[in-house]
Amino acid sequence: MCSSDLIGPEITAVARQLLDAVSLRHGFSLRYDEQPMGGAAIEATGEPLPQSTLEACRASDAVLLAAIGSPQYDSLPREQRPESGLLALRSGLGLFANLRPVKIIPALAAASTLKPEVIEGVDLLVVRELTGGVYFGTPKGRVEADGHVRAFNTMAYSDFEIDRIARVGFDLAQQRGGRLCSVDKANVLDVSQLWRDRVEAIAVDYPGVALSHMYVDNAAMQLVRAPRQFDVILTSNLFGDILSDEAAMLTGSIGMLPSASLGAEGPGLFEPIHGSAPDIAGQDLANPMAMVLSAAMLLRIGLKQEAAAADLEAAVERTLAGGFRTGDLMAEGCTQLGCRAMGDQLLAALEG
Ligand code: IPM
Ligand code: MG
Secondary structure (H helix, E strand, C coil), X not given: CEECCCCHHHHHHHHHHHHHHHXXXXXCCCCCCCEEXXXXXXXXXXXXXXXXXXXXXXXXXXXXXXXXXXXXXXCCCHHHCHHHHHHHHHHHCCCCEXXXXXXXXXXXXXXXXXXXXXXXXXXXXXXXXXXXXHHCCCCCEEEEECCEEEEECCCCCCHHHHHHHHHHHHHHHHHCCCEEEEEECCCCCHHHHHHHHHHHHHHCCCCXXXXXXEEHHHHHXXXXXXXXXXXXXXXXXXXXXXXXXXXXXXXXXXXXXXXXXXXXXCCEEEEECCCCCCCCCCCCCCCCHHHHHHHXXXXXXXXXXXXXXXXXXXXXXXXXXXXEECHHHCCCCCEECCHHHHHHHHHHHHHC
């Protein structure tokens, strides 16, 4: 478990309270090792991912992380910022596969900015490549020449990086609705053409999965036009970052979306996809549900405690069905709660 920034501690406290209760109920116990990460680690040690944190994560069965980052660190050199710590953690644990499920909870159908008939029944999964692409490509940097400043990054993928994430996408499509849509920009980018070629090559091993390809600009449009057409969306690091925020809004709030980051071996990392929300931090206003749903993914995937995971998810659904909302989701006729009170309500729903 990593301590984190701004709303991080508030939503972590709720998740921990629920993890304690649900593990007790299901007859197993959890041992927490809380380590600093992001801004919290910068304050404690001067760097965003201390070696001791990385080692403690490696030694654990699963890692739960809340949000990191704060505007106060935006002027630090890039490698010292909280975000660089997160990238180093993902890369250091070899977490190349990021799963971001987007499922409409019936009680929230009216919370989306999109029409209920558009989002009704949406149940999709973004499979985002997480340790390659333009986030990690070299060369990168900033140079001055001929009186101008020029900055650059490299969007690069090797065949093996595409193959392994494609297999994750196909495997999951096989377990779900049997449809995989690979998103790229192959009409312009060489790196996307290789992506498409490799996905086609891997598809041969999955005759039961219906594969389609879509350019990322069209995918961004289709996600808000007709999101039900998607089952599994397979895409690269940057495109997945952008599309998953967009997909989150189908549910009405980015405060609802959990994620799991997995590698070939070792512990997975479970975190909400939202940020550290500087505007509401420290005011007991945050929505802890994405964090609680991330804890559910940790139980299911990381610790193989399916029944406990399902209990947490049911507690979230029951609480929403009971009309309880944090400010981000508040609607007429509902009861608005702060982060802590929402935690108590979730606990009551779990135990009720
Ligand atoms: C995410 C976040 C991160 C990313 C940031 C905080 C580095 O936006 O997990 O989607 O870009 O991957
Ligand atoms: Mg993001």
